[in-house]
Amino acid sequence: MSQRKHLPSIHVPHHKNTAACETVTMPIPDEVSISMSQNIGAPCQPLVEKGDYVKVGQRIGDVQAFVSAPIFSSVSGTVKSIDKVRGSMGGFETHIVIETDKKQEVSEEVQIPVVNSFEDFVKAARDSGMVGLGGASFPTHVKLNPKNLDECEYLVVNAAECEPFITTDNREMVENGQDVLDGMKLIMKWLNLKKGFIGVETNKPDAIANLKRLIEQNEIKDIEIVPLPSSYPKGAERVLVYEVTGKTMNAGVLPAQLGVILDNVSTIGVMAEYFKTGMPIVRRRVTVDGDVVTEPKNVYVPIGTRIADVVEFCGGYKKEPRKIIMGGPMMGRATKSDESPTMKNTSAILCFSQEMAEVKEETACLNCQRCHTACPFGLMPSIFADAYEAKDVDKLNRFNVMQCMECGSCSYTCPARRPLALTNKLAKMMVKEASK
Amino acid sequence: MRCSQRTLRVPCVAASVLFEYLFNAIVHKKQTVGDLSAALTGLLIAFNVPASFPLWQAIIGCLFAIVVVKGLFGGIGKNFSNPAITARIFLFISFSANMSTWPLTRLAESTDAVTGPTPLALYAEGSTDQIPGLMQLLLGFHGGSTGEVCALALLIGGIYLIARKVISPVIPCAFIGTVFVFGLIATGSVYWALFHVLSGGVMLGAFFMATDYVTSPKLPLGQLIFGIGCGIITMSIRLFGSYPEGVSFSILLMNICTPLINNLSYKFYLKEGGAKNGK
Numbered sequence: 001m002s003q004r005k006h007l008p009s010i011h012v013p014h015h016k017n018t019a020a021c022e023t024v025t026m027p028i029p030d031e032v033s034i035s036m037s038q039n040i041g042a043p044c045q046p047l048v049e050k051g052d053y054v055k056v057g058q059r060i061g062d063v064q065a066f067v068s069a070p071i072f073s074s075v076s077g078t079v080k081s082i083d084k085v086r087g088s089m090g091g092f093e094t095h096i097v098i099e100t101d102k103k104q105e106v107s108e109e110v111q112i113p114v115v116n117s118f119e120d121f122v123k124a125a126r127d128s129g130m131v132g133l134g135g136a137s138f139p140t141h142v143k144l145n146p147k148n149l150d151e152c153e154y155l156v157v158n159a160a161e162c163e164p165f166i167t168t169d170n171r172e173m174v175e176n177g178q179d180v181l182d183g184m185k186l187i188m189k190w191l192n193l194k195k196g197f198i199g200v201e202t203n204k205p206d207a208i209a210n211l212k213r214l215i216e217q218n219e220i221k222d223i224e225i226v227p228l229p230s231s232y233p234k235g236a237e238r239v240l241v242y243e244v245t246g247k248t249m250n251a252g253v254l255p256a257q258l259g260v261i262l263d264n265v266s267t268i269g270v271m272a273e274y275f276k277t278g279m280p281i282v283r284r285r286v287t288v289d290g291d292v293v294t295e296p297k298n299v300y301v302p303i304g305t306r307i308a309d310v311v312e313f314c315g316g317y318k319k320e321p322r323k324i325i326m327g328g329p330m331m332g333r334a335t336k337s338d339e340s341p342t343m344k345n346t347s348a349i350l351c352f353s354q355e356m357a358e359v360k361e362e363t364a365c366l367n368c369q370r371c372h373t374a375c376p377f378g379l380m381p382s383i384f385a386d387a388y389e390a391k392d393v394d395k396l397n398r399f400n401v402m403q404c405m406e407c408g409s410c411s412y413t414c415p416a417r418r419p420l421a422l423t424n425k426l427a428k429m430m431v432k433e434a435s436k
Numbered sequence: 437m438r439c440s441q442r443t444l445r446v447p448c449v450a451a452s453v454l455f456e457y458l459f460n461a462i463v464h465k466k467q468t469v470g471d472l473s474a475a476l477t478g479l480l481i482a483f484n485v486p487a488s489f490p491l492w493q494a495i496i497g498c499l500f501a502i503v504v505v506k507g508l509f510g511g512i513g514k515n516f517s518n519p520a521i522t523a524r525i526f527l528f529i530s531f532s533a534n535m536s537t538w539p540l541t542r543l544a545e546s547t548d549a550v551t552g553p554t555p556l557a558l559y560a561e562g563s564t565d566q567i568p569g570l571m572q573l574l575l576g577f578h579g580g581s582t583g584e585v586c587a588l589a590l591l592i593g594g595i596y597l598i599a600r601k602v603i604s605p606v607i608p609c610a611f612i613g614t615v616f617v618f619g620l621i622a623t624g625s626v627y628w629a630l631f632h633v634l635s636g637g638v639m640l641g642a643f644f645m646a647t648d649y650v651t652s653p654k655l656p657l658g659q660l661i662f663g664i665g666c667g668i669i670t671m672s673i674r675l676f677g678s679y680p681e682g683v684s685f686s687i688l689l690m691n692i693c694t695p696l697i698n699n700l701s702y703k704f705y706l707k708e709g710g711a712k713n714g715k
Contacts, residue, residue, distance in 0.1 A: 367654060380654070
């Protein structure tokens, strides 16, 4: 692909403190709490009841809907309760709480999938329980089964990892580079794609070197590494598609409509593991960092482990945490307590002190337009803020508020510390509400 | 009496901050003196008057800038025109005699005289033979308001602001470029075109006053129109008007046009599909 003009981006300190930390496996906690809402789309229904004995890899949640992914037990033990819990988005979620026996007995259901056709492949992808591990948690088998499969040409792997602190994708490429390439080859084979691209920011030299070495060793011709500038938000889906293929992707458009299959690098690596071992997603790599964590590291965490247990394994808190974020600091979500369990899309647990979490007072907008120049899509967040305040839906539409992907570059850049990404989000909700 | 600028600068800054504090206190608004914008307004007012200007009149200018131009329109971020520029025009109209009496610089080779006309006043009178050379103008060895005499210092400051990305180069380049081109066409000589660029308030206005975020257009296209407009109005007043200098009027008039320019530039921005990915 030819060198393209890059979209506007901002420079956020990288804080990739754990980039060189090899992933360690944490001991099985006494109890896990597995949410039934771990993907975009329909939440799962529990398939087990209180008192049931479950094994590792056993399917404990599933639903008939197309946009959904099954959920598997990450431990062996007894189902203690099935609770309705208020989730981080405010709605209620079903959580299956399992008391572990720490034997980690593997379920008989865990079997290497037999794939003879495209349909088998998509079914296996669903049976792996994979969702986008980067954070969006979109079911992977849906992405691999687009309506216009014939028109799809490229596989784009998102390995940008532009969020500060998080290093899980980096470690996936360093530790499991072969799995990543195998996963890519599988997808390209069954979906009949011409070429694969790995978009990776240049601040991950170890990962790039490892993948380059493997590509040379295996003499792979149809996979190319695309180095991206190390600036935020190069890993946003629409930005990445443009930077790698030069295709313009507007909001509401799926990558497949542009002939691109796009997946996160960890998703592909972990899925390749499933095709080799038959073990669906029951654990994931999590970056634990932040100024109050005693020993920041990358940890393999059984899904459903409570944050407190993970931090405990990392030496506990140095100081009282004020804010705990699941995911990156730019787009991640603050949790209500460290009792919240980890999920498939928990790429990082970041714990910050009062000083780090403090939000300084907002001052008046001076119209400097730094938000506009920072926006990758050239939107005008200051106009959205005015129009939102005036409840001017027409103006919001005219200035394309729906194109906003809520990356937070505007909020980050604003010298008046206005919460512009939040206003954009509220403005988008207002527009959606009005169009009903 | 030869006046020191310090006697104006410090009280103007202090008075502006005090007026802002009092205004916010009286109308029960959140205190904004901490952002130092009032201090900047005071400093710019002191820079925009002759060094010999009476202090009490300068303080009235500060009151006008802070209370009438800024405070009454909603405070910082809401004013429609640059407070310092508007105050300068207010003072110019109210106290015209004091506003056009310029102390000579220490380096001027005069014997007894303590005041003298600015180069632009000489130009307007037609006494072109008395106008100092371009190098003199660049270095500031002539009469004028404190903030406008030394074009070189202003240029360095402006380039610093552009390099630090505090201001965008569009408005200063368009403003100064238009003054130069207009001067070149009108006088037919590069020398006189450069004279217009280096004398008067062009440098101060282009880099430090027209670029005020609040009162200038949001998009680069609008900023280009704004800068060109400033240049055209400045030169029209200088060459065809009755005042020798027109920078402050040009900025004020273009400030007033800013909402219109914004609307015009939005049209192009939206037609381009500007807000779409991969613009």
